Amino acid sequence: MIDAFARATCCTAFAMLTLAAPGAAQTMTTGTIGGLVTDTQGGVLAGATVTAVHEPTGTIYETVSSGDGQFALANVRVGGPYRVTARLAGFRDQEAASIQVALGEQRQVDFVLPLAALTETITVAASASPMDVSRAGAASNVSQQAIDTLPTLGRSLVDFARISAHFVPTAFNNEPNSLSVAGQNNRYNNVQIDGAVNNDVFGIAASGTPGGQTESEPVSLDAIQELQLVVSPYDVRQGMFAGGGINAITRSGANEVRGTAYYFGRSQGLVGDSPEGTPIADFSSHEFGASAGGPLRRSRVFYFANVDVGRKETPSGVSIVGTGQRFGLEDEAARFLAILRTRYRYNPGDVHEFIRQTDNNKLFVRADLNLGVQHQLTARHNFVDALNDIGRPDLTRFIFPDGFYRFASRTNSTVAQLNSAFGRSFNELRFTFQRVRDGREGQPTEERPFPSVDVRVGGGSRFLRAGRESFSSANELDQDVIEATNDFTFIRGRHTITIGTHNELFKFRNLFIRDAFGNYTFASLDLFEQGLAQSYDFSYSLTGDARQAARFAVRQYGVYAGDQWRPGRRLTVTWGIRLDRPTFPDAPTRNPDAEAIYGFRTDVVPNQQLWSPRMGMTYAVNAERGEQLRGGVGLACSPGARRMSGSPTSTAARGTSSPGSARSKALPIGSHSCRMRPPNRGRLPARPSASPGTRSTLSTRITNIHSSFEATPPTIAPLQGSGPAPSSCSSRRRCTASSIRT
Numbered sequence: 001m002i003d004a005f006a007r008a009t010c011c012t013a014f015a016m017l018t019l020a021a022p023g024a025a026q027t028m029t030t031g032t033i034g035g036l037v038t039d040t041q042g043g044v045l046a047g048a049t050v051t052a053v054h055e056p057t058g059t060i061y062e063t064v065s066s067g068d069g070q071f072a073l074a075n076v077r078v079g080g081p082y083r084v085t086a087r088l089a090g091f092r093d094q095e096a097a098s099i100q101v102a103l104g105e106q107r108q109v110d111f112v113l114p115l116a117a118l119t120e121t122i123t124v125a126a127s128a129s130p131m132d133v134s135r136a137g138a139a140s141n142v143s144q145q146a147i148d149t150l151p152t153l154g155r156s157l158v159d160f161a162r163i164s165a166h167f168v169p170t171a172f173n174n175e176p177n178s179l180s181v182a183g184q185n186n187r188y189n190n191v192q193i194d195g196a197v198n199n200d201v202f203g204i205a206a207s208g209t210p211g212g213q214t215e216s217e218p219v220s221l222d223a224i225q226e227l228q229l230v231v232s233p234y235d236v237r238q239g240m241f242a243g244g245g246i247n248a249i250t251r252s253g254a255n256e257v258r259g260t261a262y263y264f265g266r267s268q269g270l271v272g273d274s275p276e277g278t279p280i281a282d283f284s285s286h287e288f289g290a291s292a293g294g295p296l297r298r299s300r301v302f303y304f305a306n307v308d309v310g311r312k313e314t315p316s317g318v319s320i321v322g323t324g325q326r327f328g329l330e331d332e333a334a335r336f337l338a339i340l341r342t343r344y345r346y347n348p349g350d351v352h353e354f355i356r357q358t359d360n361n362k363l364f365v366r367a368d369l370n371l372g373v374q375h376q377l378t379a380r381h382n383f384v385d386a387l388n389d390i391g392r393p394d395l396t397r398f399i400f401p402d403g404f405y406r407f408a409s410r411t412n413s414t415v416a417q418l419n420s421a422f423g424r425s426f427n428e429l430r431f432t433f434q435r436v437r438d439g440r441e442g443q444p445t446e447e448r449p450f451p452s453v454d455v456r457v458g459g460g461s462r463f464l465r466a467g468r469e470s471f472s473s474a475n476e477l478d479q480d481v482i483e484a485t486n487d488f489t490f491i492r493g494r495h496t497i498t499i500g501t502h503n504e505l506f507k508f509r510n511l512f513i514r515d516a517f518g519n520y521t522f523a524s525l526d527l528f529e530q531g532l533a534q535s536y537d538f539s540y541s542l543t544g545d546a547r548q549a550a551r552f553a554v555r556q557y558g559v560y561a562g563d564q565w566r567p568g569r570r571l572t573v574t575w576g577i578r579l580d581r582p583t584f585p586d587a588p589t590r591n592p593d594a595e596a597i598y599g600f601r602t603d604v605v606p607n608q609q610l611w612s613p614r615m616g617m618t619y620a621v622n623a624e625r626g627e628q629l630r631g632g633v634g635l636a637c638s639p640g641a642r643r644m645s646g647s648p649t650s651t652a653a654r655g656t657s658s659p660g661s662a663r664s665k666a667l668p669i670g671s672h673s674c675r676m677r678p679p680n681r682g683r684l685p686a687r688p689s690a691s692p693g694t695r696s697t698l699s700t701r702i703t704n705i706h707s708s709f710e711a712t713p714p715t716i717a718p719l720q721g722s723g724p725a726p727s728s729c730s731s732r733r734r735c736t737a738s739s740i741r742t
Contacts, residue, residue, distance in 0.1 A: 028195035028237060028428070028487075029249050030419065031101035034072040035109040036569075037065045037086055044069025045113060048088040052099075055081050056254035058299030060373050063424065066491065070566075074426040074489055075376075075419040078103045078226055078249055079144065086111040102141045103226045103249055136574050136616025136632045137232035140164040144225050144251075155221045155264065155287060157191075158207075161246060164229045171206075176215045178206035181244025182231055188638040190241035193219055193248050194380065196415045196432040197483055201506055201554075210436045210479070211409030214386035216360035218411075220308035222260060222291050223364040223382075225251045234616030234632045236562035236576035237487055237500060242638035250380060252368045253302030257294030263287070281315035281323035281353045289362075300370050308362040313355050316404070318393040320351035327398045329464075332457040332525060336464045339529050346450055348466035349401030349443075354393075356404065360386035376419045384411045389443070397454075397463040402446050405472035409438045425490040432483035440472035449473065451518035455528045470537075473516035474547055478509040494566045498576070502558040511549035513539045552586035560612075575615040580637060582606065610637040 037048040048065040054077050065071040065086075076082070082099040091113035101107045142160045152159040158177045161167040169177045170186070178186035189208050191198045198209060198218050205212025230238060230245035238245060268283040293304035318325045320333045327333075333351050340346050366380035391404035417430040442449060452467040487500035519537040522528040541548035562576025584605035591602040614634025621627040 028192070028247065029078075029103075029417065029430075030075045030428075031078050031103060032072060032074050032106040033061070033076055033082065033084060033099065033101060033109055034070070034106050035111065037069045037071060037088070037111045037113065039091070040112060040114050045088055045091070048086050048091075048111070048113070050084065050086050050111075052076060052082050052084045054079075055083060056256070057252070057302060057368070057370070058255060059370050059376065061421070062373055063421070066424070066493065068494065070491075070494070072106075072424075072491055072496065075421065075428055076101055077252075077376075084109050086113060088113055090116055092116045102143065103228045103247065104139070104141070136234045136572070136618045136630050137230070138166065138630075139231060139233070140229045142227035142229070147221065147224060147227070152221070156217050157221075157227070157246060157248065160227055161229055164231070166231045167229055167244060176206055176212065178208065179244070179246075184243035186243065188241055188243035190243075190245045190638075191218065191248075192245070193382065193413070194250055194378075194415050194417070195247065195430060195485070196413070196434075197481065197504060198413065198434070201481065202477060202479060202508065202510075204477075210411045210413075210434070211384060211386055211438060213390070213407045213438070214360060214388040214409045215358050216310070216362075216384055216386035216388075216409070218384065219248065219250065219382055220289060220306050220362045220364055222262065222289060222308060223250050223304075223306040223366075224248050232616075232632065232634070233636075234574045234576075234614045234634055235498075236560035236578045236612075236614065237498065237502075239502065239558060239560070239578050239612060239636070240556075240580060240638060242636045250364065250366055251291075251293065251304050251306075252366055252378070253293035253295060253304045255295050255298055255302075257292070259290065259292035261288075261290040278326075279323055281319075282313055282355050283315055285312045286310070296367075302368045304364075304366045304368075306362070306364040308360075308364075310358075310360045310362075312358040314358060316354040316356055316391060316393055316399075318395065318398060319353035320398060322352045324353040325395060327393075327395060327462075329398075329458055329462070333398070333464060335525055336455060336457070336466075336528070339525070340453075340466060343529065346466075347447060348403070348450075349445065351400075354389075354391065354399070354401045354404055356389040356391070358386075358388045360384065374421045378415075378417045378419075380415050382411075382413045384409070386410075391469070396461070397465055400464070400466040402443055402450065402467060403452070403465050403469055404443060405440045405469040406443060407438070407440055409436070411436045425488070427489070428485075428487045430483070430485045432481070432485075434479070434481040434483075436477075436479040436481075438477040438479075440469075440475040442468055442472070449517050451520055452515070453520045453522070453528075455522045455525060457525065460523065468517050470519050471512075471514050474511055474513040476509070476511040476549070480507040481505070496564040497562070498564075499561045500559070502560075502580075504556045506554040506556075507551075508553070509549050509551050511547055513541065513547070515539050552584070552588075554582060554584055556580060556582045570620040571617065572619075573615070573617045574632070577614070578612040580610040580612070582608070582610075611635070612637055 033052050035050075037045045037050070039045055044067075046065055046067045046069060048069075048071070050063050050065060050071045050073065052061045052073050053059070054061075056079075057077070059077060061073045061076050063071050063073050078101060080100040081097065082101065084096045084099055085093060086095075087093045092115070094111045094113055096109050096111070099107060099109060140163060142163055146163075147160060150160065156177070158169050158179060161179055162169055166182050168180045170180050171177045179189060180186055181189055186206060186208055187203050191209050200208055200210055200212055209218040211218075226249050228245075228247040228249075230247065233245065264285075264287045266283075266285045268280040271280050271283060273279050287308070287310045289306060289308035291304070291306040293302065295302050315324055318327050320327050320330055330351070337348070337351070340348055361384075363383040364380070366378065369377040371377055387406055387408045389404050389406050391399050393399040411434070413432070413434040415430065415432045417428065420427045420429075446468070450467040452465065452470050454463045454465050456462070457464055482505040483503065485500070485502045487498055489496060489498045491497075515537045516539055520533040521535040522532070523534045527534070540546065558578065558580040560576060560578035562574065565573045565575075567573070587603045587605055589603060595601050612635045614632065616630070616632025616634070619629040621629055
């Protein structure tokens, strides 16, 4: 039974009834060819041999019609054309040509076999219905033809997902697009490539894909054969999303050698000036690449490869002088730079509009092997190496070039899949390993790591900022994901029964110490020149490792069983149940302070079972006009972001955790300010040293994460007329003019 936490955070019920044209069923990476074999009198024919040949690759699929004349060829390649033949002793062979199969579709091909005569030969006399009689829920397919012909500016999955009215792109300010499906949060979506999970399971990127903060696509568009957009799946194989599902399958080689080469480019010359006549700063977007595919052994072994390179430069939008929006305050900015350069011996960059760099390199390789009629093996590897300069200046806060952080990401994803047929039974086995390495770093022009500095200007309502961004001084995320999935399907009369298991094993390493170099705020340029800061933040590890990272694992196990029943030619009923169980083998550190204040223990992890029962139906109202009535009801569950449930909670006030970065309550101690003395060689201090489990005093010498930070520690000097200065702070502290926070 799903408890209240699961219902509140990760589950949504859906019910949908639609009248629509044909679409796709919810299979993962393949399609199905099915139909009925009868004689000219309408009697069903059992034992007819049905063979489908995928003409581009020569792949052969074969089955025998059952006692009621029905046949099904599952796990066939997406696309076509197919040549489907029905044979039975004493009857003429019949053939259907140019059959196309969409991702997840059950393509209906019916045969009427007349009696054979000695002088008669094979004729083409079979019918292929465009209607998919297996799908009960709302879904859409984007074919390879649509991908090749529809216009797209960003060459992204979002551009094609908007073909479905249920998929709505959303974006805030200059952030990347994300997808909301049926009104759900974008983090409740599920993205798959070749049926394998391809999600940002830590829940940070708006796109929901690994490395999404780099604004790179998870796979080159030129490597995609077809997209499936799923909203309400009643197939039990689809699970762990309460929003929508995007399933992309990739291209493969064929018996003919084919290749493509492409280039797409834009520049500021195609943009024009602003409405006020201000010219656009340097802007360019270039994407180029090539693909090739063909046979290594005709009709047996095939290859496909794609290389895609993207280079993009985008203006940040604000400058002190020059292009973009004009921040102004040239004199204050010049003085700010002079203080940094002369007093602190640090150069944050110039006052012009910063040009963000967004680069990516993608490599995709795939091999397909036909291991006889019964087995097909696929192996592929996808590599993405990307970076993105991130910073969001506006007319209230100007960020100098060193205040933009560089987000770098590298993803390696390997998938192996074996499709097998055993008479009227079919099996799909898939293994996936994904390795993601994300990290934030400073700009290549950064002279050395420098604390974040904010200075009020323009009457106190605006800021000038320089130094490393607060959350980027020590920020790394490593993710290793292993997936194992097996689906076994067998046909018994009018029932197609599927039982399967889907399991994901996650391992995380998360280094996150905000303000590890320090964060200073000054009320004026005069106070900045004096080194008198109105607030000063810093964080550091309470262990012997200055860059202590959290390490934890998450395991998710799933089992399911479903049945697709066809009681008649027009009606299909799908039902099933799915059970997913996330487990957390590593418990976070207990924080007694948080427990006392909020009443929740931080070392207790969720322990729940997520049941997803579902039932759907489809009824062919008028097959000739493609009208179907579909509906269903079910429960869908999403696991949510792993960082919400897996990140350790620190207890810095007691000095018992790592990393120490938690705040508790404000402790009024009179009116004080944090006075920053200009250190030797003009370097701002970063963090005080501390032994594990101890508190640090402001009079201790600073031993920093980076050895280059040797400096005189900051001191707390009283404002005029105020009392004595505080003597100590714990691992995370904020000094202000009225209080000190620990």
